[in-house]
Amino acid sequence: MRTAALTLALLASGCVSAQQTARHSLAVAAVALRETDEILAPRYAEASSEALGSSQTRAEYDATMRPWDAAESAERAALLALLSLESLVDAWTDSGRSFMAAAPCGLQTLSRLAQALAAVGVSLGPLSGALGALSSYAGTCHDAD
Amino acid sequence: MTPTEIARTALDVVGALIEVIRAAEEASRGEDPARVREVLSGELLTSARRAHAELEASLKFRER
Numbered sequence: 334m335r336t337a338a339l340t341l342a343l344l345a346s347g348c349v350s351a352q353q354t355a356r357h358s359l360a361v362a363a364v365a366l367r368e369t370d371e372i373l374a375p376r377y378a379e380a381s382s383e384a385l386g387s388s389q390t391r392a393e394y395d396a397t398m399r400p401w402d403a404a405e406s407a408e409r410a411a412l413l414a415l416l417s418l419e420s421l422v423d424a425w426t427d428s429g430r431s432f433m434a435a436a437p438c439g440l441q442t443l444s445r446l447a448q449a450l451a452a453v454g455v456s457l458g459p460l461s462g463a464l465g466a467l468s469s470y471a472g473t474c475h476d477a478d
Numbered sequence: 479m480t481p482t483e484i485a486r487t488a489l490d491v492v493g494a495l496i497e498v499i500r501a502a503e504e505a506s507r508g509e510d511p512a513r514v515r516e517v518l519s520g521e522l523l524t525s526a527r528r529a530h531a532e533l534e535a536s537l538k539f540r541e542r
Contacts, residue, residue: 357511360514363513366518374523374527377524377527381527381528390539408524412518419515
């Protein structure tokens, strides 16, 4: 809430254009996702190594790795969402309507990644920065999912 | 929430605020922010680890 208020205050003061704010928010989110990836990757490798050693069947291995695979999938979804949002910022029109409409979906994707990380006991760490940077774009995601 | 969880959440919020303030400061100085496609170029490390792990699992369980 305070982050959103700060961002809105900056916009209202005219210090930063809406488009530039969007670019900076995405940059913060991208760096946070990269840092999250650097934390998750070794933990994933450790988990898969343990699962490979302890599983007697492929099904057992898959079941053990399911939450980790979910985290990896969520991370890929977040990457695609950020790339998509950047494309919309690049194609910014007067109102930035396309970006503003899609931004809540990007935030939702990052929130899902946060949930997936929590499920495997990986600290949110840098991802909380990404959620904060995009929190001013909270709203309803109209993606059909 | 436990006191530890509350403290962690507070730290997360402070961290998020610092990131936003830093971004706003850069914006006010007119610096171009990093591009998402540059920051996240190439395959995610975790995706690479997953692909490798699934290959290992395929090899192990095909032998049985």
